[in-house]
Amino acid sequence: MTSSVRASQGSVPTEMVVDQRLLPLADRFFSMYRNPQQGGGALVVYVRGEKVLDVWAGWADRDRRWSRDTVALSFSTGKGVASTVVHRLAQRGVIDYDLPLARYWPEFAAHGKSEITVRQLLTHRAGLHRVRGLLSGPFDMLDYDTVIEALANARPDPRRLNGPGYHAVTYGWLVAELVARATGKPFQDVVAEEIAGPLGIDEYWYRVPEGHRGRIAKLFPHINPGGLNWQFTSAILAHVAPTRGLAEAAMPDGFDLLVRSPRVHDAVMPGWNGVFSADAVARMYGAIANGGEIGGRRFLDPATIEESTRVQARGRDYVLAVRPNWSLGYHRPILASRVQPQNAIGHYGVGGSGGFADLDTGMSLGFVTNRLGSSLTALGDLRLARLGAMAQTLAQNWNTL
Template sequence: MTTSVRVPRPASVPRTELHVDPRFLPLADRFFAMYRQPQHGGGALTAYFRGEKVLDIWAGWADRDRRWDRDTVALSFSTGKGVASTVVHRLAERRLIDYDAPVARYWPEFGAAGKDDITVRELLTHRAGLHKVRGLMRSPLDLLDYDAVVQALAATPADPRRLRGPGYHAVTYGWLVAELIARVTGKSFVQAVQDEIAGPLGVDDFWYQVPGQHRPRIAKLFPHINPAGLNWELTSNVLSLVGPTRGLAEAAMPQGFDVLVRNPAVHDAVMPGWNGVFSARALARMYGAIANGGRLDGHRFLRKATIAQMSQVQTHDRDYVLGIRPQWSLGYHRPILASREQPRNAIGHYGVGGSGAYADLDSGLSLGFVTNRLGSSLTALGDFRLARLGVEAQAIVRNGK
């Protein structure tokens, strides 16, 4: 049984309807407590359980003078990697892509500079050795030129550390996967996302190039993304010179990126590693299908065998960019919960600032969370909001069995 909570509104205000299954009220309470003041910003949380939408809520402020509403969407950074990866798996299921084939089979130019033997599987698990975005292009605005970036990546030699383990392709992953998809389908990446994700799921909010009529829906991000409020250029330069942090600076801190993030032109470009704009509803629906054995509303989105392949951990090695062992599967990581007990069979992708989504394949639970308040009071790079929401959701599911 579910309860729909209708909020009274003037006729001029868009329809607003919160959806709360009574079992998930504790999760809703925890979410609403996060957005009590304008300085907390706003956000949205949607959950599916065994193919049924059990939570669809939002709260807070999309901007200083605008409340978050049902139609608000947010730039969600690396959350978009999971969506892009899912397109690959839809194609692999139809045998249009072979995980163990060289990327150069589909994208011949990729084979330049000794990269002819790098496979799709290695690309999806951050073992292509192309993590470096810092210095890839001459200026920050050049990162908006999809064709130029793709050509530069194809011509770049792979980092030899890839042979020892993964190196998180924090920004470049999106371009690499997008071009692979474009070469295989003969379509633009944006069109492929519409055909393979948005269309089959019946929801449009999977944007990498945001149509003009939808841009007023985008929540304004704050504060600045600079680590600890420090100067971006100075910080990135220093980190790039220090051994333990060099890989992170190379992969995630290109010159001028802090300014580029706030440039409206990012919504015209295709940069799937970080510029995806989503609703929590869309993300939870995609992962809800994955968590429910590939089916949603009586329609098959993915086969169980495909989900089994895409969720299998591919590497337990230390990531030379992140300095940890993320246990990458094919385009996803394990969701991180603020608990000693972590889901054993789950996939998803979180983004800088706090947004993210995942599917728990054992329980049938999926969560999608987007927010415009980047991180915590300590750093804009991330926090534990989704990790804590995940703990609450898992407890509800576990206790309800």
């Protein structure tokens, strides 16, 4: 029942995929991008390893329509990809979840961090959530070695002993250095070998190849909360108890300027600067949702999936002030429905992009967009939650539709 829908954008022919059973979902997606002020995006769905929806719409920039080749900066969506790299290595014994990070990265042991394990890192219990004040200035984040040295010399937050604290920005660097030390290779090279190669898609980028940067959609509006001055707002939030943890973890001075700089595509910052296509996100989670296989190839072993998707930190997160139910590098997807999936994992990003795998239905979804959030805030909205809820309902009734 899968059909192709031919479209034309300029002189380049393109082809969308819409299974008839997902027509309501496609209609909802297209309704989101009717004018340039809404930007653009792409949505891909796999069911039991088969791509059943691949659609895109809207504008990648004011004078450029979104196309099959458009990719987008997707913020924390990249944490899920980085975590999956660790799981690929763990199933071959290159990394052990229960060994201390210092076993792979000796300098990390400084200031009482010698016993922090890989498992604790992947469940945001390393106590290194603070990015605010970690470096001298925001553009220091572009220097990978400077960041790694700062994290190795940082002192862990003692609250980590009582529960998780979301490492909103630092998580990616910590995982990247773990992977680099364990393999002896640069993190981006390992991503290409462990994710892009096996899945047959190139667009898993933290450092974007020069020749592909013209494909990146322009983000808008600015990421500033409520349109307020970032420097002023972040400083205030950092001194208010209920928001202090979030400001420490996600709001370094000058971050709003860094997000808009093309220099972010020269750096490796897997906690937030991943650039992906919707198909790349959906295909990775599609392999997980399909028992570890996709395209006739084994991507993850069932035992690895069982271990990596099991909830391991149920406590209240001292940064987010909620219970995300962290598994090993993933959170439970949030859907706009009364009943939330109980056997699903993924990772969403600031602004709206994200992806997840529902292991019960065998369905995965990837969504990327350049329109950050809603008219109220650029930090997020309900687009992915609503698309995910509809996709889950359709997947649950797949054989009867």
